[in-house]
Amino acid sequence: MNFTPASKVIVQGILEPLGKFYAPLMQEYGTQIVAGVSPGQGGQILAGIPVFDMLEQALPRVGTVDTTVIFSPPYAALDAALEAIAVGIRQIVLISQGIPPLDMVHLIRKAEATDTLIVGPNSPGVIVPGQMLLGIHPPELYRPGSIGLLSRNGTLTYEVAWTLTQSGFGQSIAVSLGGDQITGSTFPQWLQILDEDDQTDVIVLVGEIGGDYEETAAHYIAEAIDKPVIAYVAGRSAPRNRRMGHAGAIIDSQTADLGPDLGTAESKVSAFKRAGIPVADRPSEIPEIVKRILKTPARKAI
């Protein structure tokens, strides 16, 4: 992970409405955006950022680029990401929602083969408060600090960040895996990164119903994470998901050895509790638990 103010960033799909709106905000926050790409619209300038038709036109002028933030239309996002990998960029933040999941499978195979870190899709991206913004987090809700914030959603992440900020707990980083069916990175990957990150003392994991992300995370935390982790799960009152019927029943039973309630709030909360991870009942309880934990010694001896 290289998310420092010195690292260079390119924005792909910079002239899409979303990119046009957020690229200048990212730049204002201090992110070093060295170029933008929008195929067929090269030659323009957006807020002082030169726009190219392709990455390979930009690179000779701006040097090695660490990260690309992709606002491209969903069916063009895989290609944009592969273009970035082809020119050696190894950190990719996919903001766009609606990327077909099989495109993501293709991209993940490629990312694994090239040791590329993918954030998203359908994600607000990454913010390192006070330093850089790679995506669409509202910076005014964040403050620098030592809480590492992980989630797979957007606005609820901002809500939790603000709750922490208000209570005086700034954040070392906030990352959302993204809300689409297939995500480019996983909780275990990020837990590992934050466990090794010197700026992070406590990890807050904001979960939600569906899938087995939180169950897997709980298992991984118990096995491999030394820093304290606090969890929160949204969706306790949500109506049960419609099953896919016949086929769905068979497929659900195959997903993992995590029992038939997999994906419900109960399943996730109890997985965290079994792993010894405190679970907040409401967002405003999160800073209270952080306070409590910071008074006691680390969960595990190293």
Place this chain on the structure above:
Amino acid sequence: MNFTPASKVIVQGILEPLGKFYAPLMQEYGTQIVAGVSPGQGGQILAGIPVFDMLEQALPRVGTVDTTVIFSPPYAALDAALEAIAVGIRQIVLISQGIPPLDMVHLIRKAEATDTLIVGPNSPGVIVPGQMLLGIHPPELYRPGSIGLLSRNGTLTYEVAWTLTQSGFGQSIAVSLGGDQITGSTFPQWLQILDEDDQTDVIVLVGEIGGDYEETAAHYIAEAIDKPVIAYVAGRSAPRNRRMGHAGAIIDSQTADLGPDLGTAESKVSAFKRAGIPVADRPSEIPEIVKRILKTPARKAI
């Protein structure tokens, strides 16, 4: 490269007519064939070799396998090779002809990513005289010795081997890249291997018209090979290849910066001569040149 008598070999497509005929011959020559694979025919025994439906059934019983020799039908060969790569086999000898070239492109990409050595397709394979046979070379024409024999054909390779054998020059190894449009390995790859091979003193390269294999090899030898190389090119009297017409003209001119005569015997012979490589006019001249070279010191100081 690991082509020693201790290395374990599997034969895929062993119950195809070609496999059925040659697998026992390979075994008689000393090749350690530990298993065969023919999907749908698992459970049979051929010349004492147990036959399985899949490689992954065989491996737990026979341990790590170094090489697979593939006799599968051409449209099943890519899959057989990918199956071998998936279980960790990193030396693949493709005997079958008629594999669609785009299947080979796919396989080559995969081989490059996994550091797998491919011989063939449409190749007699590899022989290490007196030690092992991986393919269909007629062993009685070969003798152990220090000549490394490279080609991209079958029977002409045997002819040259016999010419050497008769003159008292045994061979350290003989390899044919294979005669199909797209080959799994290249002359430069093998020249490099033989340049580093302690058993090889002199390299004999048997070329033929078509493509730019020999031109590329000549260039590579001049740049990177320290051991003496002798070349022979078949096809001086062959009728000129039919051009593809309009499109062909354009495409031919794009293949490389090697001039319009690319692929003719003249082009190849003069490429070798420019690179300082002696070219035999007929097979029987090859041992004469070997004799001459072995009397003079190495072509290049190391």
Place this chain on the structure above:
Amino acid sequence: MDLLEYQAKDLFREVGIPVLPSQCIERPTDLKALKIPYPIALKSQVYMGERGRVGGVRFVSNTIDAIAAAHSIFNLPIMGEYPKVLLAEAKYEAQQELYLAVVLNQSIRRPVILGSAKGGIDVRTAIDAMQHVVIDQDFSPFYARRLALKMGLQGNLINSFSEIVERLYWLFSDKDLDLVEINPLGVNAKGELMALDGKITVNDAALGRHPALAALDNRPRKFVLDRLPDSLTTIDPQGQIAVLCNGAALTMATMDLISQSGGKLLHYLNIGSETHHTWQPETLCDRLEEGLTMLAKHKQVKTIFVNIVGGTVKSDRIADSIARFLRPPAPTRTVSQELKISRGTPLPKLVVRLLGTDLEVAKERLASTPALVMDDLDSAIAQLIALTKK
């Protein structure tokens, strides 16, 4: 998007997966022009499963019986759903029934092929014998053989089964499916295979690049990018609270808080996140107004809780949208005129919670309206509960 059995089988036929001769029947009299020889099966074409158990499949041997059976199937709802079409299909003598599916596994983030040597109507038995193989890298037929061997298939059946898996996988991958299932996959006495039933779910996000598939189902989509849903889900039929938030997880967290505070929810509405590539500040404002109008249509809604998080859209614009909803606008704006007409009842009370915007500006703009504007989430919910009880 789900496909009906006959639509799935059309795709199977296209990619060379064997299916029986069949014909679509839109009304019982169509059976007079049947081109398949009797006996046939008549199968209700519904999206729901388990039709076999409840009489949605009938075997008939002549036209008179067929027409009678068709009448009764057309009038038989399967879990509430009436068929618009039946499939008349030849009979098949299966010696063995297999189960085969390709699905996208969210957790492994890879496609998985599933197979059971005990397919057919008894799902429990199929599940007990289920085997799976993860397609870790690019598909190649050896993955299919791996599944065949795990299922215990032997001899040439390994190859013929693998060929079906291969074709099914390419269908899955070419058409961006979430799921494709053949159950049962019949094996006859000669060892030949036949797809006897088929189920396909196309990925909704990918439908835009498969126009031919998208045209197969005209019903409203359950999931549509960048648009409000066509209908609202009812949580508690007794509820009087409606919730409107931006973002799915925020909506759920807000509902959880209301529920924890003893509030009873009737409806919720997520007006969407900001990650669509065409998103602009107007997108949020337009949907906010449109969403409030949707919720207000339902007489039972006494209070609406608006929770908008994120500061990139200026608070004055958000406040203006809410104000436009609350104060029927000048007659020049035709869209809002329509909205006005649809409002038959007094408007629900609004508790508006805004985070990240300049709250004072919003309060000022909404001062002359009955909307309560707050920034602390817990207090706002306490207010909401109190207001609803009034």
Place this chain on the structure above:
Amino acid sequence: MDLLEYQAKDLFREVGIPVLPSQCIERPTDLKALKIPYPIALKSQVYMGERGRVGGVRFVSNTIDAIAAAHSIFNLPIMGEYPKVLLAEAKYEAQQELYLAVVLNQSIRRPVILGSAKGGIDVRTAIDAMQHVVIDQDFSPFYARRLALKMGLQGNLINSFSEIVERLYWLFSDKDLDLVEINPLGVNAKGELMALDGKITVNDAALGRHPALAALDNRPRKFVLDRLPDSLTTIDPQGQIAVLCNGAALTMATMDLISQSGGKLLHYLNIGSETHHTWQPETLCDRLEEGLTMLAKHKQVKTIFVNIVGGTVKSDRIADSIARFLRPPAPTRTVSQELKISRGTPLPKLVVRLLGTDLEVAKERLASTPALVMDDLDSAIAQLIALTKK
């Protein structure tokens, strides 16, 4: 296998590459039922290139002129080839003509996309401006944009051109093509693209998995796996020697030696290598006999040089095949009876060189025949030359 222009355009249409409305004309009177409005182009459908330069393409504005033009094109050979069909096609106003192709590059062992901003009939100009991009990994549209930029395309033309490249690449890869070319790819005043001519070569080895493509050309294949060619190539019309070897390179080397020794070659025949998966010893013996019969049919052949290398087939079986050819067999073998009937002339003299087999056994078996059996290649060729001069 090459496709004709109209066949290539059918494939373009299938994958969404824009082509003009067109109609196949099998005889001039078909033009009376033309559905395309005039003016039209009438284009000779031949496998040879450069038809434009020699009158194979004519523009006409009414039925009378069209029928007259069709008559003359049907009677105009292009490099010796007469069209069986013409393509009648709408006219297109191109502002610019591009060149675009996808080919498999044997040397790089990857597909390559080629493009030139100066396409059209002047091949030299196209070549001078030619750009290429190697498809190193799995194709993705950025490779196409890379080509577009190298060609100097700008603005939205980058995207519309790339989309054509993408579709063309998938066609190339799905159908196992060796080459697919669009020249010219017309650009009109609105920046829209149109494939105005198309050339496709399907890989012969892959035809077995594209039966629909294989059916498009019934002419004898230039290259067929595992079968002798249908006709023989003539090297020197004055030649009296025919060569039969197993393996292409061995055949060439043998021809080289004969030529270096002053021999004049009429024909050569490669009876194939041993790398076909169905190969068995019988394969070699059957083809040897069949091949000798083919060569002996030609009266001008005075001597046949047989060079069989490789020891896996026992020499007695090879000798038996040769003996069967030399000595018309018993009337019970119907195949050979036919062979006998076709032999009107005395048999050519045979010099047989065998390597790897037990030569003594072969000599013994052929002792009673006029065939000379030897093992040293150079001496065998010297014998051949001497024998031919006799």
